[in-house]
Amino acid sequence: MTDTIQTETTPGDANGAVVYIPLNKLKKHPLNARKKPHSEASIEAKAASIHAKGILQNLVVEPEFKASGEPTGFYLVSIGEGRRQAQLLRVKRKQIKKTEPIRCVIDTVNDPSEISLDENVNRENLHPADEYERFHELSRDKGWGAEEIGARFGRSPDFVKRRLRLGAVSPKLIEVYRQDGLTLDQLMAFTVSEDHARQEQVFESLSWNKEPALIRRDMTAGKVPGTDRRAVFIGPEAYQEAGGVVILDLFTEGSSGYFEDAGLLDTLVAERLREIAADVLAEGWKWAEASIDFPHDHGMRRYYPQTVTLSDEDEARLAEAAAEYDDLIEGYSSDDEMPEDVAAKVETLDAEIDAITVKRSAYDPDVIARGGAFVMLNANGMPRIERGFVRVEDEPKPEPEAEDGTAEDRSVKDDEQDIEDEDNAEIEDADDGKPIPDSLIRDLTAHRTLGLRLALGEQPGVAIAALTHALVLQLFAHGHDDTCLQIRTSSTDLGMDAEGIADTKAGEALAARHDRWAEQLPGDVADLWAFIVALDGDSREGLLAHCVSLTVNAVKTPWERKNRALAAADVMAEAVSLDMTANWTATKASYFGRVTKAHIAKVVNEAVSPEAAERITPMKKPDMAEAAEQLVGATGWLPAIMRTPEPEPEASAQPSEAEAPDTGAQDGDAVEVEAVEAVTDEQPSEAETQDSDASEYSAAAE
Numbered sequence: 001m002t003d004t005i006q007t008e009t010t011p012g013d014a015n016g017a018v019v020y021i022p023l024n025k026l027k028k029h030p031l032n033a034r035k036k037p038h039s040e041a042s043i044e045a046k047a048a049s050i051h052a053k054g055i056l057q058n059l060v061v062e063p064e065f066k067a068s069g070e071p072t073g074f075y076l077v078s079i080g081e082g083r084r085q086a087q088l089l090r091v092k093r094k095q096i097k098k099t100e101p102i103r104c105v106i107d108t109v110n111d112p113s114e115i116s117l118d119e120n121v122n123r124e125n126l127h128p129a130d131e132y133e134r135f136h137e138l139s140r141d142k143g144w145g146a147e148e149i150g151a152r153f154g155r156s157p158d159f160v161k162r163r164l165r166l167g168a169v170s171p172k173l174i175e176v177y178r179q180d181g182l183t184l185d186q187l188m189a190f191t192v193s194e195d196h197a198r199q200e201q202v203f204e205s206l207s208w209n210k211e212p213a214l215i216r217r218d219m220t221a222g223k224v225p226g227t228d229r230r231a232v233f234i235g236p237e238a239y240q241e242a243g244g245v246v247i248l249d250l251f252t253e254g255s256s257g258y259f260e261d262a263g264l265l266d267t268l269v270a271e272r273l274r275e276i277a278a279d280v281l282a283e284g285w286k287w288a289e290a291s292i293d294f295p296h297d298h299g300m301r302r303y304y305p306q307t308v309t310l311s312d313e314d315e316a317r318l319a320e321a322a323a324e325y326d327d328l329i330e331g332y333s334s335d336d337e338m339p340e341d342v343a344a345k346v347e348t349l350d351a352e353i354d355a356i357t358v359k360r361s362a363y364d365p366d367v368i369a370r371g372g373a374f375v376m377l378n379a380n381g382m383p384r385i386e387r388g389f390v391r392v393e394d395e396p397k398p399e400p401e402a403e404d405g406t407a408e409d410r411s412v413k414d415d416e417q418d419i420e421d422e423d424n425a426e427i428e429d430a431d432d433g434k435p436i437p438d439s440l441i442r443d444l445t446a447h448r449t450l451g452l453r454l455a456l457g458e459q460p461g462v463a464i465a466a467l468t469h470a471l472v473l474q475l476f477a478h479g480h481d482d483t484c485l486q487i488r489t490s491s492t493d494l495g496m497d498a499e500g501i502a503d504t505k506a507g508e509a510l511a512a513r514h515d516r517w518a519e520q521l522p523g524d525v526a527d528l529w530a531f532i533v534a535l536d537g538d539s540r541e542g543l544l545a546h547c548v549s550l551t552v553n554a555v556k557t558p559w560e561r562k563n564r565a566l567a568a569a570d571v572m573a574e575a576v577s578l579d580m581t582a583n584w585t586a587t588k589a590s591y592f593g594r595v596t597k598a599h600i601a602k603v604v605n606e607a608v609s610p611e612a613a614e615r616i617t618p619m620k621k622p623d624m625a626e627a628a629e630q631l632v633g634a635t636g637w638l639p640a641i642m643r644t645p646e647p648e649p650e651a652s653a654q655p656s657e658a659e660a661p662d663t664g665a666q667d668g669d670a671v672e673v674e675a676v677e678a679v680t681d682e683q684p685s686e687a688e689t690q691d692s693d694a695s696e697y698s699a700a701a702e
Contacts, residue, residue, distance in 0.1 A: 015108045018058065020101035021075055023087050027064065029076040033117035038082045045154030046086035051095060052152040055083055059104045062112060075104065078112040079119050128166075129178040135160065136167025170196040173203055182210070189215035192249050192258065211616075213630045214623055216249070223247065226256025230269045230292065232381025242268055266292075269377070276383050277375040284365075285387065286394065287372035294376050296495055296502055300389040303371060304518040305361040318356045325349045361519055363388060370394040379505050465532050468540060471547035472532070476518055477525045491550040497557075506583040510549075517546055556641070573644045580643070581636045591639070592625035592632075600628050607637035 049056075059080030064072045077084050090096050107115065138144050144152075146160040153160075167174075169190050177187045189212040190199045202218045224231055226246070231239070236246045236257070244264050248257040259265050273290035280288040289295075310318070328346050332338050338346065363371075371394070373387040470483040475491060494501050501507050522531050532540060554569035572578075586592065592600050597617070601624075605613035608631045616627045 015106055017106045019104055019106060021061065021104050022099045023084075023091065023096075023102050024098045025074050026059070026061065026084055026102060026104075027074050027076050028081050028084070029062075029078045029112050029116070031111075031113040031116065032078065032081055033113055033120060034081065038085060041154075042082060043085050043089055046082055047089045047093075048151060048154030050083065050086055051090060055087075055103060057083070059083060059102060060107050060115065061104045062106065062108050076112070077104075078107060078110075078116050080104075127178060128184065129174050132163050132167035132169075133174065134167075135163040139164050139167075165191045165194075168194055170199045172196075172200055176203075185212045186210050186215060188212065190219060192216055192219045192247055194247075207619075209619055209623070211627055213627055214619075217626055220247075220258045222262065223258040223260050224262050224265055225258055228259075229377050229379060229381035230265050231256070231259050233377055233383070234265060234268045234272065239265060239268065273375050273377070273383070276385070277373075280373045280375060280385060280387070284368045285372050286368075286370060287391075288375060289372065290375045292377055293503060294374055294384070294386065296493075298374075298389065300391055301395065302518075303363065303367045303388040303390060303523075304515070304521070305363045305388070306523050307520065308360060308362045310356070310359055314356050314359060318353065321349050321353050321356070325353065364523065370396075378508055379503060384508075461537075464540060464544060465529075468544045468547065469529055469532050471551075472521065472528060472543065473525065475547050475550055476521060477528070489547075489551045492553050492555070494555070497555050504583070513546060514550075517543055570645050578644045580638055584638070584642065586629070586632050586637060586639075588622075588625040588629045592628045593622070597621055597624055600624050603637065604628050604631055607632045607635045 057080065060078045061075040062078060064074040064076050066072055084102070087096065087100065087102065091098050091100070135149065138149055139146075146157040146164060149155075149164075150157045150160045166187060169187060173182065173187065173190060176182050177184070190202070193199065198219065202215060205218070206215070226232075226236065236259075239259055240246060242264060245260040246257045247260055269292060270290065273292070277288035277290040325346065328342055328349070329338075332342075335343055335346070367388060367390065371388055371390040373385055374389065376384050376386075378384040466483075466485055467487065470485040470487045471489060473483055474489055494507075502511070522528060532543070535543065552569075552572075554566060556566060584590070586603070592603075595603075601613045601617050604616060612631055616624050616631070619627060
């Protein structure tokens with residue numbers, strides 16, 4: 001049978017005839033098997049495809065009749081309702097008219113419900129691997145970019161970019177995926193590098209375990225994550241301008257990619273830091289060192305800037321600029337809401353306010369002439385400048401006493417000193433006939449000390465000032481002992497116990513707080529008492545709290561037995577509501593790489609699930625630690641030794657002293673501290689067992 005093509009139809013059109021029917025004469029068939037409408041995304045994709053290539057598959061229709069049997073002039077679409085909806089969308093977009101002729105096939109024999117169902121059931125989707133390869137071929141052979149391909153298939157550019165990246169994977173791995181030897185997640189992990197040889201090398205080196213995290217780790221070995229502080233500091237644009245390649249991971253949410261050449265990145269960082277160091281030298285400093293990390297073991301003394309009174313002109317301008325700034329930002333919740341001209345004025349005023357505020361403090365010109373600064377990166381990838389360090393050889397030397405050149409002159413000087421000593425003795429003798437004995441001086445000052453203790457204890461405000469004064473002298477003005485309080489304190493360098501701890505966010509925050517206080521303190525320790533007394537109550541308490549905080553030491557070491565101190569640290573942690581999840585996360589470097597496999601499995605079982613622990617247990621130790629970091633990192637899990645104890649609920653009724661059971665414990669007995677979680681699952685050594693036994697015997701003896 002030969003199909004006829006016509007633009008006008010009649011109710012008597014032969015079954016199977018190909019005809020062109022105006023779009024506005026087509027309706028959805030009430031017997032269509034699809035009751036849930038097509039999604040907007042599906043209609044969008046079909047409209048884009050038809051716009052680029054036309055309708056590739058005919059619609060199947062049948063004439064519509066009235067109850068009386070007369071034709072209505074409309075046709076019901078049994079197959080192709082999605083394409084009809086796509087054409088209607090094109091009408092809305094003014095791409096075609098509503099009378100656009102649509103190629104249709106007349107079917108008056110089959111059941112519309114059955115053939116509609118048949119079309120949707122008896123079909124098999126293209127294998128994803130075939131889809132990825134075809135997208136890749138369109139880009140490679142026709143030179144189309146993601147935007148053009150997306151427009152022709154009704155897909156977003158990001159969708160197409162992911163398909164292109166998958167299609168660019170080694171054909172060998174694509175074939176493994178096609179044969180179900182790889183999952184889609186595993187295939188996506190290989191896309192972080194377009195090097196086919198590297199992809200195949202990593203695939204061949206995989207054991208039975210093919211976790212995507214392990215594949216991604218091996219594919220990026222030797223590369224720098226975009227979240228690294230060096231990468232953040234330089235930025236992808238500057239790195240690429242220097243010839244570097246940034247590998248984007250299109251399948252990891254929020255990924256900033258990987259910087260391929262770590263050596264080039266380090267070079268760029270060093271150059272940029274040296275440029276900043278040159279700007280610091282221009283301030284007049286004697287030297288400025290640039291390095292990625294802060295050299296904590298430099299052994300130099302540090303001087304801080306001193307408060308400077310602003311000129312009347314600067315004070316007036318600062319007040320004026322601050323008032324103008326407040327007026328401009330009033331009514332806006334963010335910079336994005338401001339008109340461009342207002343935002344520009346706000347930015348200018350902000351810079352001016354900062355410039356004037358900086359004048360409130362300044363370094364002593366002598367310190368600048370002798371000292372220098374370190375320029376490095378902080379944990380967030382921002383430049384960090386620490387000024388005011390003076391090398392030992394640049395410290396001021398005490399001037400030696402001048403000696404006359406001749407023995408005769410020295411003899412005359414000695415004679416003059418003897419005469420002065422005799423005169424002083426005569427004055428003392430003239431006072432009471434003889435000097436005050438040392439024993440009496442000791443007696444009198446003891447009574448004075450007693451009086452000071454009594455009076456100081458009755459004046460808490462002065463006592464707090466005295467305590468703060470003593471602590472500040474020891475923690476800020478090292479080497480000075482200008483206090484009468486017998487309070488001795490020390491601040492342990494935690495870098496000796498945990499490498500790199502000073503460069504963590506918490507370490508930098510503590511150092512910044514210390515610097516803020518140091519900049520406010522007077523340069524001469526003789527003025528320190530007056531400074532502390534002049535502080536308002538809140539400021540004095542803040543300074544005291546900072547000084548006390550520097551003395552905290554809850555580090556547990558194998559050679560120390562200080563259970564009471566550790567118990568006190570638990571009490572303090574509860575009092576301050578310490579939450580270590582804000583400052584520490586379990587990673588391969590910080591935890592999992594330093595414990596046994598059995599302990600890693602125990603942690604994953606607790607923090608994630610028994611199934612996850614069972615899944616990673618067969619891995620090798622490095623791979624298992626890496627996988628544990630991925631699984632546990634976002635859960636907020638903490639080792640038992642870092643957890644803040646939960647407050648115990650108060651008992652409803654306490655037994656009286658008479659009813660209390662006699663446990664044999666006496667006041668002052670050592671507080672038993674719950675054993676901290678072991679970092680290995682190995683058996684204790686013989687020496688450790690002996691120590692434990694000795695501790696038990698000691699407690700029993702008490």
